[in-house]
Structures are given as structure tokens and as C-alpha cells.
Amino acid sequence: MNDIIVVDMPARWPVSISGAEVVGSRDYLMDARFLTMKRARVFNLCRSYRYQSTGYYVSLLAAARGHKAFPTIATVQDIKSMPVVRLVTEDLDRMIQKSLGHLHAEDFELSIYFGCNLAKRYDRIxxxxxxxxxxxxxxxxxxxKDEKWQLRTIRMIGVSEIPDDHFPELVRFAEAYLSAPNSRPKRPEKRGYDLAILTDPDEKMxxxxxxxxxxxxxxxxxxxxxxxLITRNDYHRIGFFDALFIRETTSVNHHTFRFAQRAEAEGLVVIDDPLSIxxxxxxxxxxxxxxxxxxxxPETRILSRQSLAEASQTGLWPRILKQPDSAFSQGVVKVEDRDAFLREAERFLDRSDLIISQAFTPTEYDWRIGVLGGQPLFxxxxxxxxxxxxxxNWAKSGDSRLGDADTLALGAVPDVVLKTAIKAARLVGSGLYxxxxxxxxxxxxxxxxNDNPNIDAGVEDAVLKDGLYDRIMMHFYDEIMRRKGGK
Known part of the structure; x- marks a missing residue:
């Protein structure tokens, strides 16, 4: 197993940790060596994990490469959500009171380096x-507050926030962690028999x-x-249900993601689950x-601002540029020449440190294969x-905005299309894609x-009719019973 410590500026990393390679964040993202590396643990110590920052992409692409990222993107999002933090730390209340009961101050900061604190008395918490x-x-x-300690905030810190005199102990903690098995995160579980469908009555599409x-x-x-049926105002009710089915357009910096996080933390069956989103x-x-x-x-390149000039010399036009979080054909543009490529790419890079450039591949239609639990659905x-x-076509409105759709029996689909779709879906998870x-x-x-794929009466259900909805609901039922030990 390769252990990699990723930092923003390796020249400023002041210590050496036995058995670990220190790598710059840009090198990890762009160097082909790490794309092909097998079995790696990536300790992401970038100064920022904000959405679509370099630190965010280190953890995101580590997962895509089959590396174990610390933190994972799910952890990054969990820590940003205080309701999730409070929920998953509820069981720690007794330990918090015991660990901090001797303190006379009104507030206290605990630094945790690879699971340890410099003061041994705080090791357990x-x-x-x-x-x-x-x-x-x-x-x-x-x-x-009222003579009782409460966890107010928890945040990930960068190397620049560690005092110089802490580094010797940080090295010791890191080396001990690298040589020992990792603990797995714990999640509380709930019981129930009800399913909530999250919707937005005002969503246009x-x-x-x-x-x-x-x-x-x-x-x-x-x-x-x-x-x-529930809406974003029912966040506090999630714990009353056994399962959550999200039927509004999802996004990471969005209440749909917070619902998925909360539901997963409560032990619900969730589609779409946070990792799929x-x-x-x-x-x-x-x-x-x-x-x-x-x-x-189609031929695809991941671009940063540093690689734009080289990428613009391709000479193969037109190309497609995509914002990483584009949806419903929005945030996707076709560029006809080098000038348009540079202009639109710069605009996209104002929002994200990395974007997608893809060869334009015109066809009369796209196939959409619905996959549920690793099996084709429609x-x-x-x-x-x-x-x-x-x-x-977002420039138009009404029915003229959308192209036609034709639903087919699975037996009428070319075998290579079905097999490729199933293989791709299984890389993401076991939900609905x-x-x-x-x-x-x-x-x-x-x-x-796509997570959260369209399922509409008269379109995706044209072949299976009610059977389509029955299969999805039975999937929820079977997952609930499996968790309860009934099957």
C-alpha cells in the first residue's frame, strides 16, 4: 500500500514521515503516475476543502482512482453540515462531559492529529x-452552557494552522496511524416502515x-x-421514516444533499445516497x-487553468466544455474554435478549479438505460x-424545448449498450441511475x-407501465427488510 501525503506546497512541509511520500496537490491531480497507481492511501492535508477547490478534487479523484482518501468527500460534506455533526455525535455526550468535566473555562478547543491529541487525557474523545x-x-x-459541555463546531484544518512545536508529535501520531489498521466510522441506526419522497412542487423540470x-x-x-410526499421544510422529520426517495434535482451544495446525509446518518435506505450524489x-x-x-x-480531457493553452492547440473543433456540476444540459457549451474555447473555459474556471473538455460526437439520439440495484430497469x-x-434546448420553452423520447423493451436494446451501462452504473453504487x-x-x-434519473408517466414507464414503479418500491422494501434482518 502506497501512503501519500498531499499538501499544497511541499517545500513548506517541515517534516518527514516514515513510509509516506509527500506530494504537491497539483502533482497529484495532474501527474499520470498517480492515475495508474494501485492501492494507495491519500492523506489530504490541503488548506481548503471548499466545493470544487483543489483540496476538494484531491479527495474526489482519489476515490475515482480507487485510492483510499482521508478525508473522503462524504466526510468533507458531513463536517460542513452541523445537523449531521450533532446527530452522529449524540452518543458521545457522556464521554464529552467526562473528558471535559475538569475544565473551569467556558470554551475549549481540541486539536486532533490522526486521532490523537497532545494531551493523553483527551486521547479517547x-x-x-x-x-x-x-x-x-x-x-x-x-x-x-448551563454547566454542560456542547460540541459547537468541528472543522478540518490545514498544515498552516498547526503550531510549529506540534509537528514532532504530529509525526509520531501519523507514523503510528500508518502502521496500524484503520477504524471505520460509526453510524447510528433507526427502525421504521415508512418511505418519504422528497419533492419540490415549484421545480420547473x-x-x-x-x-x-x-x-x-x-x-x-x-x-x-x-x-x-415531503419538501425541504420537513428536514426535521427524516428520522420518522424508514427510507428516503429523492425526486427533485440533486446537487452537492443543496438541501437535497443534506437530506441524503441526514437520512443515511439515521440509518435510512436512501436513493439517492450522498456518495451517489x-x-x-x-x-x-x-x-x-x-x-x-x-x-x-468520447475523447475527454480534464483541464485546469494551467493546461488551457496546451489544450487549445488541439485543432479538432468543435468541442464540448462542461462545468463539473452541470445538469439537464445546462452548464454545457459547444465551442467552434480556439477563441471560443479559451473564452468559455476561462468562464467555467471561475467556478471550478477543474473542468471537462470533450470531443463533439453528434448522433440523432442518446441511449438512456435506467439501472436499479445493478440491474437494467428501462x-x-x-x-x-x-x-x-x-x-x-434551453433557448426555447414548452414542448419545443425537448426532443422526442422512445422507450423500448430491454430485449430490443443492443447488447453492448446494456452491458456497458450496467458496468458503468455498478462503479457508482447500487442505487437508481x-x-x-x-x-x-x-x-x-x-x-x-446520472443519479436521480427522470421517471415520468408516459415516457420511461411506456413498456413496464405500473411494473416500473412496483420494481422500484419493491427494491426499497427488500432493502428495508434486509437491514432489519427479515431477509
């Missing part, structure tokens, strides 16, 4: 928090229409589930994941909008892996 949020460097702020949601409710009843809503991750596993895509052809190169592909000659090319 430090390790318990580290087990919940596996990040190499943490700082936890406690306050005393929801993944399921109101009429479709009624079909889900009836299918849930047939499966023995009590189904309730993280993976599917970032096209940089998907590009790296598909490349790493040898799944065909198959559609989504045709391009009239006189447009995408299936959605929509795999977009282009069939060129006898080869299938994956364009997107």
Missing part, C-alpha cells in the same frame, strides 16, 4: 470523534411529475410501504472513474431537440452517469 469523521487534521470547539408521484405512492402501497453530479470525477476502469467515452432513446445538438450512452458503429460510449 479524540479517537471517538476521529472514528466518526476520518480526517487527518481536525479542530473541535466545545462550549459550556422535476425528475418526476405530480402524476408520476401518485403512481409511486400507489406502488408503495402495493409493496406494503406507507409513502409520504457526489459522484454523479461531478463530471470530473466521472471522467476519471470511467477512464480508470477502461469504459469508453431503456429509452432520447432524441435531440429540433435543430439543436442537445436533448434539451440513468446511464447516457452513444452507440457508434458497434461500440457504446458513456456520456453521463
Amino acid at each position: 479524540a479517537m471517538e470523534i476521529f472514528n466518526l469523521f476520518q480526517c487527518p487534521l481536525l479542530r473541535v470547539h466545545f462550549v459550556k 422535476p425528475p418526476s411529475s405530480p402524476a408520476t408521484l401518485k403512481r409511486f405512492i400507489r406502488a408503495g402501497q402495493r409493496a406494503g410501504l406507507n409513502v409520504s 457526489i459522484k454523479c453530479t461531478n463530471k470530473v470525477y466521472l471522467a476519471e472513474l470511467l477512464t480508470h476502469h477502461g469504459i469508453a467515452t 431503456a429509452c432513446k432520447y432524441f435531440m431537440a429540433r435543430s439543436h445538438w442537445q436533448i434539451v 440513468g446511464i447516457d450512452l452513444k452507440l457508434i458503429g458497434r461500440k457504446a460510449y458513456v456520456i453521463e452517469i
